[in-house]
Amino acid sequence: GQQVMQIPQYQHVQEGEDFTTYCNSSTTLSNIQWYKQRPGGHPVFLIQLVKSGEVKKQKRLTFQFGEAKKNSSLHITATQTTDVGTYFCAGLMDSNYQLIWGAGTKLIIKP
Amino acid sequence: NAGVMQNPRHLVRRRGQEARLRCSPMKGHSHVYWYRQLPEEGLKFMVYLQKENIIDESGMPKERFSAEFPKEGPSILRIQQVVRGDSAAYFCASSPPPDYGGEQYFGPGTRLTVT
Numbered sequence: 001g002q003q004v005m006q007i008p009q010y011q012h013v014q015e016g017e018d019f020t021t022y023c024n025s026s027t028t029l030s031n032i033q034w035y036k037q038r039p040g041g042h043p044v045f046l047i048q049l050v051k052s053g054e055v056k057k058q059k060r061l062t063f064q065f066g067e068a069k070k071n072s073s074l075h076i077t078a079t080q081t082t083d084v085g086t087y088f089c090a091g092l093m094d095s096n097y098q099l100i101w102g103a104g105t106k107l108i109i110k111p
Numbered sequence: 112n113a114g115v116m117q118n119p120r121h122l123v124r125r126r127g128q129e130a131r132l133r134c135s136p137m138k139g140h141s142h143v144y145w146y147r148q149l150p151e152e153g154l155k156f157m158v159y160l161q162k163e164n165i166i167d168e169s170g171m172p173k174e175r176f177s178a179e180f181p182k183e184g185p186s187i188l189r190i191q192q193v194v195r196g197d198s199a200a201y202f203c204a205s206s207p208p209p210d211y212g213g214e215q216y217f218g219p220g221t222r223l224t225v226t
Contacts, residue, residue: 033214042202043154045214088154098167099215103153 002027004091006102014110019076021105023089030092032065032072037104038085046074069094076107084109113138115205115218116185123224130190130197132221136205143186144215145171145178146202154202160186193225 006023013019023032031050035043047056049065049072056063060083062075072091076083089102116135124130136143145157156170160180171178175193180186190197200222204215 035217042217042220043204043215045216048214098159098169099156101154101156 002093002098002100004089004100004102006089006105008105009103010106010108012108012110013079015081016078019079019083019107020073021087021089021107022071022073023091023102024071025091025093025100027070028094029069030094032069032092033090033099034063034072034074035088035090036085037088041085043088079107079109081109083107115140115203115216117201117203117218117221119221120219121222121224123226124193125226126194127192130193130223132188132190132201132203132223133185134188134203134205134218135185136203137207137216139207140205140216141208142206143180144204144206145186145188146204148200148202148220150199157188190223193223195225198223198225 004023004025011019031048033048034046036046037043047063052069053067054065060077064073072089074087086104086106088104090099092099115137118133141161143160146154147157148154158171158178159167162180163182175191177189200220202217202220204217206213206215
């Protein structure tokens with residue numbers, strides 16, 4: 001079936017280091033969305049990418065959508081404790097209306 | 112504009128009882144989605160509804176689970192004869208018309224514990 005693979009499952013970083021999570025789809029996406037879920041909280045929408053090759057920035061967060069609209073990445077520069085949580089991508093399949101969710105990448109700041 | 116509301120926030124049920132989870136979407140939103148999340152796991156899509164219509168229930172177990180979104184009132188996710196494996200966080204999300212595929216706004220979730 002249609003899948004969105006997200007890696008890594010976990011990433012441990014020292015505060016101040018960078019963090020990246022990647023999503024890959026088996027099929028072309030109409031759009032891709034990114035969400036953040038803090039521990040014990042609910043997912044919160046961060047951004048939506050629609051165009052091939054699109055890059056969007058939100059302060060220290062950079063979101064990219066691949067040229068073929070099958071992959072995407074989220075990069076956080078100089079992580080802070082407030083960045084802790086799980087980051088999910090969700091891709092809207094070109095072929096139907098279903099939003100397919102990645103499994104999430106958990107960002108953990110090493111003490 | 113109030114966000115997506117879910118109640119109850121926590122629900123404890125004994126095996127065999129029924130669980131009813133309620134979701135009121137954001138004002139003006141006509142699309143509702145239900146998700147299940149086990150501890151330390153991702154979101155599992157269950158069902159997508161519009162007012163009085165189930166659009167996609169491909170993620171919902173065929174037995175014991177049902178969902179509705181009536182013309183008036185909240186969306187309801189109903190689990191009959193709960194079992195321990197139903198223990199999870201259930202999130203509802205809503206999105207505005209007209210186009211599916213826009214961002215979803217999540218409620219705080221209902222944490223269901225089956226004892």
